[in-house]
Amino acid sequence: MSYVDEVIDLVVKKNPAEPEFHQAVKEVLESLRPVIEANEEKYRKEALLERITEPERQLKFRVPWVDDNGQVHVNTGYRVQFNSAIGPYKGGLRLHPSVNLGIIKFLGFEQVFKNSLTGLPIGGGKGGSDFDPKGKSDREIMAFCQSFMTELCKHIGADTDVPAGDIGTGAREIGYMFGQYKRIRGVYEGVLTGKGLSYGGSLARTEATGYGLLYFTDELMKLNGMELAGKTVAVSGSGNVAIYATEKAQQLGAKVVTVSDSNGWVYDPEGIDLAALKEIKEVNRARLTEYKKYRPNSEYHEGRGVWSVKVDVALPCATQNELLLDDAKMLVENGCKVVAEGANMPTTIEATEYLQQHGVIFAPGKAANAGGVATSALEMSQNSERLSWSFEEVDAKLKDIMVNICHNAADAAERYGFKGNYVVGANIAGFEKVVDAMEAQGIV
Ligand SMILES: NC(=O)C1=CN([C@@H]2O[C@H](COP(=O)(O)OP(=O)(O)OC[C@H]3O[C@@H](n4cnc5c(N)ncnc54)[C@H](O)[C@@H]3O)[C@@H](O)[C@H]2O)C=CC1
Numbered sequence: 298m299s300y301v302d303e304v305i306d307l308v309v310k311k312n313p314a315e316p317e318f319h320q321a322v323k324e325v326l327e328s329l330r331p332v333i334e335a336n337e338e339k340y341r342k343e344a345l346l347e348r349i350t351e352p353e354r355q356l357k358f359r360v361p362w363v364d365d366n367g368q369v370h371v372n373t374g375y376r377v378q379f380n381s382a383i384g385p386y387k388g389g390l391r392l393h394p395s396v397n398l399g400i401i402k403f404l405g406f407e408q409v410f411k412n413s414l415t416g417l418p419i420g421g422g423k424g425g426s427d428f429d430p431k432g433k434s435d436r437e438i439m440a441f442c443q444s445f446m447t448e449l450c451k452h453i454g455a456d457t458d459v460p461a462g463d464i465g466t467g468a469r470e471i472g473y474m475f476g477q478y479k480r481i482r483g484v485y486e487g488v489l490t491g492k493g494l495s496y497g498g499s500l501a502r503t504e505a506t507g508y509g510l511l512y513f514t515d516e517l518m519k520l521n522g523m524e525l526a527g528k529t530v531a532v533s534g535s536g537n538v539a540i541y542a543t544e545k546a547q548q549l550g551a552k553v554v555t556v557s558d559s560n561g562w563v564y565d566p567e568g569i570d571l572a573a574l575k576e577i578k579e580v581n582r583a584r585l586t587e588y589k590k591y592r593p594n595s596e597y598h599e600g601r602g603v604w605s606v607k608v609d610v611a612l613p614c615a616t617q618n619e620l621l622l623d624d625a626k627m628l629v630e631n632g633c634k635v636v637a638e639g640a641n642m643p644t645t646i647e648a649t650e651y652l653q654q655h656g657v658i659f660a661p662g663k664a665a666n667a668g669g670v671a672t673s674a675l676e677m678s679q680n681s682e683r684l685s686w687s688f689e690e691v692d693a694k695l696k697d698i699m700v701n702i703c704h705n706a707a708d709a710a711e712r713y714g715f716k717g718n719y720v721v722g723a724n725i726a727g728f729e730k731v732v733d734a735m736e737a738q739g740i741v
């Protein structure tokens with residue numbers, strides 16, 4: 298049995314009932330086969346793959362909080378500190394009822410290679426809780442965030458582990474968590490990113506993941522002799538990544554015709570009205586059913602369906618496993634040319650393979666959505682030097698980083714004989730740096 302197959306089997310056996318983690322490990326290790334086979338004896342002896350698939354530390358803790366009626370609730374908190382070979386653990390906190398250890402581990406594992414791809418000194422981690430922020434009052438959100446941070450603050454710090462936002466964790470939650478960290482630990486430091494601008498946040502971090510996705514997609518299309526301007530785009534989701542992906546796509550001359558949330562989706566043939574979307578989601582925290590009030594000519598559909606629309610470019614920006622094999626078939630049938638992942642692992646392995654086999658250019662999330670964490674690392678730099686850079690300065694750096702990731706992934710794929718396979722390229726380019734650092738640091 299090959300070393301890759303052995304370790305995939307071992308991961309499944311050692312981590313039962315964690316299908317998302319198995320999926321992420323399979324996707325990465327399968328695509329690394331050429332590199333691993335070229336070094337099989339050495340890596341086996343060093344147990345390199347066993348080490349890289351085992352988190353350095355996993356924290357699981359009780360989060361009790363009191364609702365507005367005086368009722369006590371108990372949620373579970375997680376922080377998986379996956380790999381610190383190239384820098385302090387870095388990665389977001391997800392607040393969603395679906396959260397469990399397997400989901401946090403898949404996200405933490407992906408984060409290791411993504412963070413490496415940015416070229417910046419950040420290791421990989423992820424955390425969160427099964428707490429559902431939907432429908433909660435501000436006071437309830439604060440109560441949860443304070444309780445969550447009361448435990449988490451013992452394990453994080455500006456030079457050890459720097460969490461940030463993810464699904465369900467935005468500027469409001471980061472603010473409450475930062476306040477509690479400072480109160481308990483008594484230090485004012487850049488322990489979280491995605492902070493508000495008045496207390497150490499970076500300009501352009503809010504926009505960074507969505508903007509970065511579009512800088513990446515634009516470059517990818519140029520590299521493949523295409524142009525984004527004038528193209529029709531499907532976006533899924535309507536949160537932080539989806540909103541700023543839509544904004545930058547529009548600025549670059551493309552027309553975004555869909556957005557979605559967990560209840561349904563909108564088709565606006567004239568192009569999504571961004572001001573309406575921001576008001577619905579960022580100000581009112583409401584459902585997409587509201588969109589029709591702003592745009593009577595748009596359509597609202599219950600359930601899934603954004604991938605059934607005829608588009609040139611598809612940008613999944615909601616959550617994992619939201620683009621399935623049947624969706625991939627519809628996209629191909631409708632002539633879609635490019636799929637670039639704004640979310641983490643939104644496309645299943647079968648759907649990815651189908652798209653690639655049918656000539657669709659496919660960009661994996663760990664490359665295409667790395668702009669968020671890259672800008673978080675820029676926020677850490679600004680906090681360390683106690684300075685704030687202008688929007689233009691951060692945005693220019695973000696763009697450079699995304700263009701570099703695109704070229705590095707393309708070059709790595711070509712080096713190993715997989716020209717045009719950006720999954721292979723991104724995984725190899727991310728893996729090489731982490732392995733180099735792990736080997737230099739001995740058996741740890
Ligand atoms: N915020 C960031 O900087 C980064 C986020 N990501 C990833 O991007 C994705 C979206 O994250 P954010 O926009 O930050 O979160 P968010 O909480 O701002 O928005 C999430 C969006 O996805 C929708 N959604 C959630 N579950 C869904 C489901 N089952 N079906 C359809 N829609 C669903 C929600 O309604 C919401 O519109 C996640 O996969 C996240 O891990 C990746 C890199 C950085």
Ligand SMILES: O=C(O)CCC(=O)C(=O)O
Pocket residue numbers: 387388389390408411459460461462463490641666667669670671673
């Ligand atoms: O900005 C960060 O540190 C984390 C972003 C994140 O969670 C992600 O890249 O998936």
